[in-house]
Amino acid sequence: MSFVPIAGELLDLLTLFTDPTIWGKAMSLIGLVASLLSDGAEILTAVGIVVPPALAALPAAVGAEAVDVGAAILKNVRRLVSADVFGIIKNIPFDEALQLGGDVLGQLAKRAVTEIGGASNWPGSIDEVFSLIQNVLGSVWEPFVALVKHYGTAGLGKLFTLGFGEGGFLAGRVLRQGGEFNDVDKVVEGVAEIGDDLLAEGAADLSDDATKFLGEMVDDAGKNNTRVLLEGITCPAGITQVTYRKMLGLASPLFATAADRCLEALANITPGNAQDGFKKLMGTTEADAQEALKVWNKYQSHPARDHLFEVLNEISTLNKAEFAKRLELVGGIDKTDTLKKLWNLIPPEQPHRLNKLVDYVKGVPNPGDMFDFLADFALSLERKPVPLLSSLPQPSNLYSRFSYARMDHFLEGHTYKYLRPDQRLNKPTTLWPKTITPEEINRYLQQTLDDLAAKGDLPDLANPRKKTVVFGVEVQIGIENDGAGGVRIGQFFPIRDITGKTTLTKIEAVQMKAIWEIFK
Amino acid sequence: MSIRVNFCIQLRDGSGNVVQEDEIQNNFEFYAPVLHDMHVNHSLEGCVTIQSPSQDEINIWDDLWVIVQNLFFYSIVDLLNQDKSCFLYSYLSQYAHLVLVPSSYDIYIFGDDRDNVPPTSFNKTELLLAFYHCGQRYLDLLRRLKNVSESGPTFVPPHLEIEAEKAQKALEAHNLL
Numbered sequence: 001m002s003f004v005p006i007a008g009e010l011l012d013l014l015t016l017f018t019d020p021t022i023w024g025k026a027m028s029l030i031g032l033v034a035s036l037l038s039d040g041a042e043i044l045t046a047v048g049i050v051v052p053p054a055l056a057a058l059p060a061a062v063g064a065e066a067v068d069v070g071a072a073i074l075k076n077v078r079r080l081v082s083a084d085v086f087g088i089i090k091n092i093p094f095d096e097a098l099q100l101g102g103d104v105l106g107q108l109a110k111r112a113v114t115e116i117g118g119a120s121n122w123p124g125s126i127d128e129v130f131s132l133i134q135n136v137l138g139s140v141w142e143p144f145v146a147l148v149k150h151y152g153t154a155g156l157g158k159l160f161t162l163g164f165g166e167g168g169f170l171a172g173r174v175l176r177q178g179g180e181f182n183d184v185d186k187v188v189e190g191v192a193e194i195g196d197d198l199l200a201e202g203a204a205d206l207s208d209d210a211t212k213f214l215g216e217m218v219d220d221a222g223k224n225n226t227r228v229l230l231e232g233i234t235c236p237a238g239i240t241q242v243t244y245r246k247m248l249g250l251a252s253p254l255f256a257t258a259a260d261r262c263l264e265a266l267a268n269i270t271p272g273n274a275q276d277g278f279k280k281l282m283g284t285t286e287a288d289a290q291e292a293l294k295v296w297n298k299y300q301s302h303p304a305r306d307h308l309f310e311v312l313n314e315i316s317t318l319n320k321a322e323f324a325k326r327l328e329l330v331g332g333i334d335k336t337d338t339l340k341k342l343w344n345l346i347p348p349e350q351p352h353r354l355n356k357l358v359d360y361v362k363g364v365p366n367p368g369d370m371f372d373f374l375a376d377f378a379l380s381l382e383r384k385p386v387p388l389l390s391s392l393p394q395p396s397n398l399y400s401r402f403s404y405a406r407m408d409h410f411l412e413g414h415t416y417k418y419l420r421p422d423q424r425l426n427k428p429t430t431l432w433p434k435t436i437t438p439e440e441i442n443r444y445l446q447q448t449l450d451d452l453a454a455k456g457d458l459p460d461l462a463n464p465r466k467k468t469v470v471f472g473v474e475v476q477i478g479i480e481n482d483g484a485g486g487v488r489i490g491q492f493f494p495i496r497d498i499t500g501k502t503t504l505t506k507i508e509a510v511q512m513k514a515i516w517e518i519f520k
Numbered sequence: 521m522s523i524r525v526n527f528c529i530q531l532r533d534g535s536g537n538v539v540q541e542d543e544i545q546n547n548f549e550f551y552a553p554v555l556h557d558m559h560v561n562h563s564l565e566g567c568v569t570i571q572s573p574s575q576d577e578i579n580i581w582d583d584l585w586v587i588v589q590n591l592f593f594y595s596i597v598d599l600l601n602q603d604k605s606c607f608l609y610s611y612l613s614q615y616a617h618l619v620l621v622p623s624s625y626d627i628y629i630f631g632d633d634r635d636n637v638p639p640t641s642f643n644k645t646e647l648l649l650a651f652y653h654c655g656q657r658y659l660d661l662l663r664r665l666k667n668v669s670e671s672g673p674t675f676v677p678p679h680l681e682i683e684a685e686k687a688q689k690a691l692e693a694h695n696l697l
Contacts (some may be wrong), residue, residue, distance in 0.1 A: 094595055196676060376625075406562070408562075410561065413613075420534075421536075422532075422534055422535065422536035423530065423536075423565075424533065425536050426530075426567065426579070426581040426634070426636065427581045427582075427611075427613060427616075428615075428616070428633075429612040429614075430615070459680045461677070462679070463609045464586060464612060465586075465611075465612050467615070476615050478583070478586075478613070480563050480583060480585060480586075480612075480613040481585065481677040481679075483560040484560075485561055488613070490563050491583075491612050492581065493612055493615075494613045508635075509635060510635065510638075516536055520534075520535070
């Protein structure tokens with residue numbers, strides 16, 4: 001039983017044969033069938049159209065009226081579009097015009113129901129229905145036209161493949177806003193896929209701002225990364241069909257309760273330069289997105305937040321989450337630059353080489369201070385090859401007791417410039433001041449020999465170790481057999497500063513092992 | 521004997537690795553040139569490990585010749601012959617000490633390097649005998665290294681041989697050898 005006056009049926013029948021456009025003929029056929037059936041889904045099925053979900057969800061009578069009235073309006077396509085768009089639409093074959101038209105009608109019906117607050121408020125007269133459909137026509141038709149213009153006559157085949165379901169509709173909305181994209185084809189494809197797969201029922205509810213941001217995200221971060229982010233966000237009212245709460249622990253505003261609120265919230269927390277960084281940060285894994293969002297929210301008002309994300313941008317995609325996790329363990333955002341410098345010391349694919357350092361630091365009372373101390377130590381090491389012994393200074397007076405001093409060993413064991421951590425992994429190490437030279441160490445050594453000789457206390461093989469204080473520094477000296485029948489000075493290092501004038505560094509074995517993981 | 525004392529040598533190949541004495545023994549030809557060079561130019565540093573089924577493991581990292589002479593041979597003489605109340609070992613390559621305190625049957629060990637030396641006690645005679653044998657194995661290694669090249673006529677320093685003999689006599693005097 002048709003809801004449209006008999007005049008409408010006659011008109012549809014007439015235009016089915018006389019309308020100059022195939023599109024008009026298709027709409028006339030739908031209108032004619034709508035005059036005979038009272039279920040929107042049945043109408044479309046009768047003309048061979050796959051029923052769009054937007055329509056299938058509506059009450060049968062509401063769908064029928066919406067389709068009937070909508071088809072009557074869309075039939076006059078020439079009045080709805082500019083000449084150039086009409087030139088494209090008139091090339092749409094009959095079957096495709098039926099399917100696309102059906103999709104558009106489905107979106108129209110859905111929009112109309114949303115407009116009046118639900119199917120229960122559906123108008124009682126056909127004139128009111130006509131007025132309602134006219135009101136929402138622009139919100140559906142304009143995205144459709146945007147898609148048509150995007151593909152043009154040459155690309156109509158792609159439009160037919162895409163269709164105008166939730167995905168196509170969303171892609172059309174993105175296009176209608178006229179944003180400048182690096183790769184508009186990629187955006188259309190990505191947004192459409194996301195619309196079909198993830199947003200489904202919620203697509204029509206996205207605000208214009210949220211829709212625009214979605215397009216920018218797909219353009220900047222790629223379809224897959226955007227999907228990861230969207231799947232990770234918990235929006236109970238429906239940005240996704242995901243039912244699990246992956247993002248537990250995230251603070252507002254990411255707990256928005258509607259799809260558009262979620263995307264708008266994302267848009268709002270990514271201002272300026274940080275926006276790009278944030279998008280790139282999403283990476284290719286869910287873990288990346290989660291860690292990024294945690295960090296992002298934790299430091300919402302921190303002045304260094306943008307800088308943190310600039311740094312993260314410099315880190316390979318797969319390791320962003322690794323960096324963020326470690327940053328939290330060593331003291332947080334204030335350690336960004338220092339951690340990045342250490343990060344630069346390790347191969348990109350081996351972030352685990354920082355684990356020993358992080359594990360050690362997080363277990364001490366003041367992790368941030370300890371991290372600064374060990375990072376300064378590690379970053380100060382020059383690790384230059386130790387010069388040949390023959391090129392290094394020697395004490396001028398060895399008291400006819402020692403063949404020589406193993407100055408190379410003193411340098412590789414106790415100076416920033418030449419330290420070999422691999423030789424100091426199992427014992428505490430004291431280092432001379434950062435700027436000390438071999439000549440200065442030799443001066444300390446000569447003074448040590450002089451002082452011990454004056455006291456008659458030079459070491460011998462029976463008592464190979466002595467300690468004393470020279471120039472305000474307590475030092476230890478040790479001797480050994482030189483392998484050629486003599487005795488040499490094999491050990492010489494600082495123990496502690498007595499006067500407070502000399503800056504020595506003491507590194508425990510466990511700390512050295514942590515540093516060695518970075519360098520080895 | 522339930523107490524095992526073994527040494528290992530810190531390599532200088534940039535790996536940070538050590539090589540156990542058993543490994544050296546089994547692949548001597550491979551390690552000999554490396555160890556020979558280390559002994560001549562750098563000294564042999566490494567670790568002595570004391571293990572017992574019922575006790576925590578002790579690791580003493582230092583120049584090996586000092587461990588052998590002082591911790592092994594000196595302590596045997598001091599704690600057996602001279603009946604000293606304790607023996608103090610001073611590390612050569614770090615500022616730290618190790619203390620051996622004897623009781624009637626045991627020796628209690630503790631020291632500054634607490635990560636590597638948890639306070640532990642061992643049977644006195646077993647420990648001192650294990651010290652002696654480990655020291656002798658180290659000297660055997662030096663003797664074998666001496667044959668690697670013409671250099672190094674004093675590869676086994678005479679003072680070490682002398683102290684080894686003193687330790688041997690002390691053990692024999694107490695019917696431990």
